[in-house]
Amino acid sequence: MKNTLILDGTVVAEDMKQATKEKVDQLKNQGITPCLATILVGDDPSSETYVRMKGNACEKLGMESRRIHLPETTTTEELLQTIATLNTDDRVHGILLQHPVPPQIDERAAFEAIDLAKDVDGVTSWGFGQTALNFGAYPSCTPAAIMAILAYYNLDVEGKHAVVVGRSPILGKPVSMLLLNANATVTTCHSKTQDLAAIVSQGDIVVAAVGKPHFIKGEWIKKGAIVIDAGYNPGNIGDADYDECAKHASAITPVPGGVGPVTIATLLSQTVIAAEKTSAVNESA
Amino acid sequence: MKNTLILDGTVVAEDMKQATKEKVDQLKNQGITPCLATILVGDDPSSETYVRMKGNACEKLGMESRRIHLPETTTTEELLQTIATLNTDDRVHGILLQHPVPPQIDERAAFEAIDLAKDVDGVTSWGFGQTALNFGAYPSCTPAAIMAILAYYNLDVEGKHAVVVGRSPILGKPVSMLLLNANATVTTCHSKTQDLAAIVSQGDIVVAAVGKPHFIKGEWIKKGAIVIDAGYNPGNIGDADYDECAKHASAITPVPGGVGPVTIATLLSQTVIAAEKTSAVNESA
Structure with a gap:
């Protein structure tokens, strides 16, 4: 089609990251560094690339990237333990479990274990339900x-x-x-x-x-x-x-x-929103 | 259309209730009476009828029907307190909050307060998410x-x-x-x-x-x-x-x-499944 509009994701992502960067700066002025924890299980090269891109994108905006790399032989129990630790770590605002995980792991159980408040990647069934019913969670x-x-x-x-x-x-x-x-x-x-x-x-x-x-x-x-x-x-x-x-x-x-690119920018944006909520809780406490 | 098949819900419901009745009898032999708590807020005549139909249907199968009727002036807080009490009551296996509630009540907050394990009417966002992702909850x-x-x-x-x-x-x-x-x-x-x-x-x-x-x-x-x-x-x-x-x-x-009629039979069936899960938990305890 003549004059087909190219929907340039890099432009949308830059716009979104600009807004997110301003929020990061404000949070850091309050002593809060928004932090995304990424969990990579195993050695799939594509997954390693994706996780690295996400981590690097965090750091470019001045956010913290907590990169957890578990061995290929990790059990479901071990992964659940890692997630439980991150759930209770106040310095972590968002948790991303890179899909797919090795076959011995119950991926759904692992996704479900992520605290809804930190599910900035939108993988839990609860988050899905809230998104579908049009309130609350991060899509x-x-x-x-x-x-x-x-x-x-x-x-x-x-x-x-x-x-x-x-x-x-x-x-x-x-x-x-x-x-x-x-x-x-x-x-x-x-x-x-x-x-x-x-x-x-x-x-x-x-x-x-x-x-x-x-x-x-x-x-x-x-x-x-x-x-x-x-x-x-x-x-x-x-x-x-x-x-x-x-x-x-x-x-x-x-x-x-x-x-x-907009997917990654969304991940950063939602992590920072999660950090802002922590900040609001702290102020009201 | 000649020979249009009439999908007779009363037949489907009877079939479902028959199967449910057998489960009720088994549970009662173990000393467990499946119990559905219904909450009606206010005096809407249609809602009163629906709640009564559901309660009566329970009792016909030998189940217990715990009927809670709150006044038209009930606040969200009061309703949440009622739900919290039912959530922790081991004798209650399912909770149904009759829709709609009076306008001063935050109906979504009330639905969300129902324990997923007792959400036999399938109204929570978490239950919706699990249903949509094809596991777990009662639809x-x-x-x-x-x-x-x-x-x-x-x-x-x-x-x-x-x-x-x-x-x-x-x-x-x-x-x-x-x-x-x-x-x-x-x-x-x-x-x-x-x-x-x-x-x-x-x-x-x-x-x-x-x-x-x-x-x-x-x-x-x-x-x-x-x-x-x-x-x-x-x-x-x-x-x-x-x-x-x-x-x-x-x-x-x-x-x-x-x-x-099948909707009501489904409600009974799901309540009894919830009671069976309690029974399984008791046996393994």
Whole structure:
């Protein structure tokens, strides 16, 4: 499509980080350094990269990054113990457990063990429920990043038909709920969906959250639709066939440089909000 | 439609209550009487009727019904205190707070105060989150009843396009999640949805959960679709125009006698499951 708007996640992320940096400075003036604890279990190279990026992003804004690296052989019990310690550590404001963990670990049990007040990555079922019911908790970062991109570019959501392809607990399901709360009509699709092309082609907003490279085809995209690509596959390849989708879309996120940077900025922002709440508690105490 | 299948909720409910009654008898042999506490605040006649129906249904199965009636002027604090007392009362296995409460009460705060283990009516955000992520908690009773009706009549859900009209925290949102977990493609509609008729007409399964009498029109229903009417408006009128919808549908729930009786049977069933868990805890202690 001529004049397709490129939804530049790096610009949205910079804007968000600027606002977050100002809050960090204010908190540090009060003697509080916002701290994100990251837990990496095992030696998956991609996971190591993600955790390092998140830690570095924290430190660039003057936040503290507490990096915990547990061995590949860690048991569920040991991981739960680590989380319990972080839950009660007043200097830690947010906890991120890098997904995936080695197969011997009950990942869901580990996610659930994170204190809701420190669940800045939005992985607990309680956080999911509060997000879905539109109050309280920190949403999962990627879904929140998608909403932030739509808001930054003043793209209307209300009354639009949003088609989400994917139903994972931290992406497809929560972004469906956030879009619903923003008054979109929401269709959630997945591997059992029949005639996916016909359904995607109805979307005014299409969210690709399926984890398969170039899965969403250009000819599926309605003329003028907004395409949000939350995929991030090996080789920096998105879930949408960018070149072909861009021919039909009115706006589209690139990969890389789309949803990814905003996801990290959201994580930092939510960690700082958690630190601000601590600060408010301290003042009222 | 010739030979439209009437999805008879009274039959499904009787089947469910039969199974529940057997569990009640077993528990009573162990000295445990499953107990549902119902809380009614104020004097709304419909709410009084609903609460009485639920209490009577308990007693018919040999369960205990603890009926708490608080005055119209009850404060949030007083209601929270009542819930806290029931949370710690070992003889109470399930807690139901009848919706709606008088306007001076923070209903969400009251729902959230119910112990997850006793949230047999599925109203807490935590319970919602666990239901949505497909583990653990008791789902809201009406959504669970809808799934039970579909299962009882062996109606396929996987791969079907389900259109849910309504997005309330205890009906539209959770039934969307249950249908999604059962591998339907799910579209959730609401008051801001544009061209609702066109969207409903795509549904292989249509769930009417909007709370407006005869809102869903017969001409919206695809030939052969399944229509589930979760509405219950004054005068025993459903959300779907039954006579007209039945002309197109392959199967439909009546109102009354459709979802309603199964909702109550689900409440009893979930209360007894909660009592069984207590029993298991006692045995292992």
